[in-house]
Amino acid sequence: MSAASTARGAPLVRVLVLGGGYSGIMAANRLAGKVGKRVSITMISPNDSFVERIRLHEVAARHDTETASRWALRDLVHHDVRLRTGTVTRIDPDARVVHAHDSIANEPWSESYDRLVYAVGSGTAVTAVPGSESYAHSITNLAAARDLRARLDDLSDSGSVLIVGGGTTAIELSTELAVARPHLRLRLVTSGLVGPTLSERGRDYLRRSRAFAGIELHENTRVAEVTQEGVVTQDGRTIQADCVVWAASFAVPSLARDSGLDVDRAGRLVVDDTMRSTIDPEILGAGDGCVITSPSNSHLRMACATAAPQGAHAAATIVAEITGRPAPSFRLAYLVIAMSLGPDDGLVQRTRPDDTASDAVITGRLGAWFNELNNRYARQILAWERQRAGAYHWAKPPKRQAERVG
Ligand SMILES: Cc1cc2nc3c(=O)[nH]c(=O)nc-3n(C[C@H](O)[C@H](O)[C@H](O)COP(=O)(O)OP(=O)(O)OC[C@H]3O[C@@H](n4cnc5c(N)ncnc54)[C@H](O)[C@@H]3O)c2cc1C
Incomplete structure (x- = not known):
């Protein structure tokens, strides 16, 4: 274990948290509040800010949201x-060391750990199709x-933007652009249906919504290549655009794979129900960068x-270990899928615990209000957890449902 020790002489457990996003901050705060005297916690992040990723479509479309998307990590x-x-x-799991590069000081460094929380999130699927890395935003x-905002600013009044994707990110970006930059010609190209996880009612509202109405929709159209002129579809058609945005899928950093850890095909760290890596229990995962493979x-x-519940759960597993109790199993019931349709409209889809859509939706201004509340809550829970560890709770599936999901 570590060289440092607690006042009672027990060794301090050195915990490294990789990533200062939703899951990493939640893990670090819960751990510090619960067993702070028995651990030394270090969070490693490429910079000193927390970015609200869920507002990045606003940052790209508008000019008034820059400060809303940056928060000092130290304050959270x-x-x-x-x-x-x-x-x-x-x-290096054998030596229990991480190697890092500080891009601000431009120097490499290393640090040892006893427990590691892998919370590196996700990024763009840059290599999704040929040309996406070079030509897609x-x-x-x-x-x-x-970068995207700068490109949009450069477009002429008759400029065209093609967004690849049909999920929440693509919908939020396209509707935000439709309101903030109404002169642009907008197209949404998706391999399936737009809003595939929405109910019929939800999808119906989306199609009729004011922001969405002017967007040219190409459903069941798979993009095979991105070029300087636009995209080429799998059936050989070219759809021209001045700017292409890839919003169809997220990819994860290759760090776990490069480090020889157990990963799935997408490169996510494979963890069990306690959030521990299946091949290295000293490493725990949380958030987009990991996957739990158990059926439940x-x-x-x-x-x-x-990400936030998983961060809290990874902390709970370390707490259980330190206090000599069995590690609990992670369970999560979803409640809603919430999205903005421009600043004044929103769609909140009520879901069943297993994330399938129910028939209930909240729409319009009320939907926008609920979505905004949801976005603020996602950040606020990190601050609450900083003040009082254990303040954050999330919904769990009822026992019978958990068995069915499993
Ligand atoms: C436009 C948009 C809208 C979204 N809307 C919603 C929504 O409405 N609701 C919802 O639930 N989700 C939404 N999401 C998804 C949500 O943002 C992510 O699922 C969430 O951020 C994942 O949290 P995380 O902690 O796993 O990772 P992140 O929040 O991405 O944090 C990961 C952190 O790890 C750091 N990191 C990465 N690599 C390294 C490394 N090698 N070393 C050190 N640090 C590293 C990163 O810099 C970052 O700070 C949206 C995402 C986008 C992009």
């Missing part, structure tokens, strides 16, 4: 957690959203609605 993370700037380039991180958690999607 528990004061006992040490912050260290760096991008981890390799984990994205909104999966702050730099990408700003097969309904989970990449979302901050998943």
